[in-house]
Amino acid sequence: MRTQIVTREGFNKLKQELDFLWREERPEITKKVAWAASLGDRSENADYQYNKKRLREIDRRVRYLRKTIENTKVVDYAPEQDGSVFFGAWVEIENDDGETLTFRIVGYDEIFGRKDYISIDSPMARALLKKQVDDEAVVKTPDGEKVWYINKIWY
Incomplete structure (x- = not known):
């Protein structure tokens, strides 16, 4: 079991990563998946398969970051x-x-x-x-x- 604490700088970096993934990278990848899906046969479409895989990775990381940010205590210097x-x-x-x-x-x-x-x-x-x-x-x-x-x- 790991200790659920983080420094203020670490907490801010986790929030920045979550914000980047959710607001910037995920919408971009979603557009690519939609574009690749519109081309037809998805089974042989490398763009579709790669971007769909990347979308799953982003979603997994977003879930992890949200849970971590919610359950982690920030410890500041005293x-x-x-x-x-x-x-x-x-x-x-x-x-x-x-x-x-x-x-x-x-x-x-x-x-x-x-x-x-x-x-x-x-x-x-x-x-x-x-x-x-x-x-x-x-x-x-x-x-x-x-x-x-x-x-x-x-x-």
């Missing part, structure tokens, strides 16, 4: 969070080998297409929550436990 790792924080961590990672802890729906975002539900994020600079976090991985040290936290 000044009390300063100094500790909470939802929405940017964190720089380092291990004993000197390997450094920088990422932001966000909701599940925000991580796609971003290499510098991790889900609040990930083992790394869970291990870092409520920690402060110079604290160590023990992360359970399939290879065993890994120790990371927090260098920097910002919002």
Whole structure:
């Protein structure tokens, strides 16, 4: 089960995507389907089949986005969070080998297409929550436990 929270920026992006799909892309694809259907035999009409498939994909994504937007809680930054790792924080961590990672802890729906975002539900994020600079976090991985040290936290 995933946590149903999202940052304000993530929520706005979900709404923008929904608006784009519903108001711009879907009407355009619907016109193409109607045009291709008017040409006659649909069984061998590649335009019709492709655009009909795309229309189903759009409708599926629109349903998902509407449900997600309705059921997701937006979590905004609060000044009390300063100094500790909470939802929405940017964190720089380092291990004993000197390997450094920088990422932001966000909701599940925000991580796609971003290499510098991790889900609040990930083992790394869970291990870092409520920690402060110079604290160590023990992360359970399939290879065993890994120790990371927090260098920097910002919002």
